[in-house]
Amino acid sequence: MRTEEAKFILAAYRPGGGDAGNPAFSDALRMATEDPGLGAWFAQSRSHDAAVSAKLAEIQPPAGLRDAILAGARAGQSSRSRSPAWGWAAGLAVAAGLVVAVISFRSREHPQTATAALASFAIDDMLNAKHGSKGEPAGTLVSELQTEGSKMPTADQIDFEKLRDTGCRTLNFAGHDLLEVCFARDGAEYHFYVTRRDGPLGDAVASGPSYVALAGGAAAVWSDARFDYAVASTAGVAALRRLL
Amino acid sequence: MNNEAFAQLVDANYSSLYRFALSLARNASDAGDLVQQTFFIWATKGHGLRELSKAKSWLFTTLYREFLRGRRRDSRSTFLEDLPPGEKDPVAEDVDRVAKIDSASVMVALQSVDETFRAPLTLFYLEDMSYQEIAEALEVPIGTVMSRLSRGKAQLRLAVEGAATSGSKVLPFPGNTKGNRAL
Numbered sequence: 001m002r003t004e005e006a007k008f009i010l011a012a013y014r015p016g017g018g019d020a021g022n023p024a025f026s027d028a029l030r031m032a033t034e035d036p037g038l039g040a041w042f043a044q045s046r047s048h049d050a051a052v053s054a055k056l057a058e059i060q061p062p063a064g065l066r067d068a069i070l071a072g073a074r075a076g077q078s079s080r081s082r083s084p085a086w087g088w089a090a091g092l093a094v095a096a097g098l099v100v101a102v103i104s105f106r107s108r109e110h111p112q113t114a115t116a117a118l119a120s121f122a123i124d125d126m127l128n129a130k131h132g133s134k135g136e137p138a139g140t141l142v143s144e145l146q147t148e149g150s151k152m153p154t155a156d157q158i159d160f161e162k163l164r165d166t167g168c169r170t171l172n173f174a175g176h177d178l179l180e181v182c183f184a185r186d187g188a189e190y191h192f193y194v195t196r197r198d199g200p201l202g203d204a205v206a207s208g209p210s211y212v213a214l215a216g217g218a219a220a221v222w223s224d225a226r227f228d229y230a231v232a233s234t235a236g237v238a239a240l241r242r243l244l
Numbered sequence: 245m246n247n248e249a250f251a252q253l254v255d256a257n258y259s260s261l262y263r264f265a266l267s268l269a270r271n272a273s274d275a276g277d278l279v280q281q282t283f284f285i286w287a288t289k290g291h292g293l294r295e296l297s298k299a300k301s302w303l304f305t306t307l308y309r310e311f312l313r314g315r316r317r318d319s320r321s322t323f324l325e326d327l328p329p330g331e332k333d334p335v336a337e338d339v340d341r342v343a344k345i346d347s348a349s350v351m352v353a354l355q356s357v358d359e360t361f362r363a364p365l366t367l368f369y370l371e372d373m374s375y376q377e378i379a380e381a382l383e384v385p386i387g388t389v390m391s392r393l394s395r396g397k398a399q400l401r402l403a404v405e406g407a408a409t410s411g412s413k414v415l416p417f418p419g420n421t422k423g424n425r426a427l
Contacts, residue, residue: 059263065280117288174280174281
């Protein structure tokens with residue numbers, strides 16, 4: 001074995017000595033004991049590694065990250081004991097003590113999970129959160145949304161970055177921005193939510209609308225190539241269907 | 245997994261996952277997002293692990309996959325640089341330099357290492373993972389891990405040297421050239 005080969009192997013030797021019993025290192029280690037130059041190199045390398053490890057171990061995560069993790073994952077924890085067909089929505093409902101009526105499901109692998117998660121989040125937010133004011137671009141969008149007979153916006157009508165700055169609110173949905181725009185139509189209040197398709201739900205939300213009704217509110221969830229959407233209201237599923 | 249068990253899983257792993265994410269994403273906000281998303285995936289899609297002893301490896305693998313997925317999505321191509329070979333051998337001054345700069349500066353130096361080498365290097369330094377464990381977590385061949393560790397260490401030493409001599413300001417590693425694959 002040449003010296004350079006030995007160095008190559010020893011570079012993977014952990015500074016804490018965790019590889020002492022690994023035979024893959026034995027030849028290189030033996031060579032390091034017999035070759036003073038290589039031995040010195042190895043000693044310096046280990047010291048450097050140990051110093052770097054110690055410094056990096058001092059880095060602490062930001063305050064609040066733990067709580068954010070637990071809050072973001074809370075909706076998902078009740079899903080796994082249920083059947084794949086409707087376990088997610090049912091789990092969420094049991095956890096919330098609510099009656100769930102899933103009006104529409106898709107046959108893909110996880111759409112129920114993602115759909116129910118987003119619907120539950122939207123309904124919960126609609127019912128319990130304090131909703132904010134609107135900026136100018138959102139105001140334009142609101143005008144369109146409030147126009148009787150108009151449909152929900154599509155991707156080409158949404159400038160996500162502008163909407164983030166001017167929408168009603170920006171929510172944290174499992175670490176990703178979920179934008180909200182509030183509007184009223186026919187005397188009912190609606191809350192429109194949009195998040196990037198590449199967010200926490202991946203591509204698990206079906207394109208066609210699914211409707212989820214919980215006690216106190218209902219939501220429609222759908223997606224297109226760029227975004228996942230939800231619209232929630234207390235007006236019921238029939239009212240939501242008229243928007244889509 | 246009940247809430248208490250999940251919280252224990254979070255407590256046992258979120259700090260080290262955050263450090264790994266910070267080295268990859270290079271900013272605290274994105275690192276926090278990556279960690280949150282990793283646990284969210286665990287909670288929502290199911291980990292399918294019967295052995296909780298493998299949870300740590302699963303979490304690191306998932307976080308790394310999410311990082312790669314996000315990077316592809318953002319069209320921020322990873323340029324696998326044609327880097328100079330790892331010829332910077334350690335000297336006594338290298339150890340002194342590390343000792344003299346603060347942990348944040350060492351992290352910044354690590355972040356300046358090319359991403360290809362940074363991920364295995366971080367697991368090596370922060371998690372004390374063996375090269376076999378790193379290969380499993382990052383889903384790359386063992387030989388590739390060893391090569392990346394060797395070259396990554398050389399880059400890191402140069403970056404730390406730069407940090408120590410320029411008042412802790414670490415610049416991105418030079419010589420990035422798109423399209424050249426380095427192991």
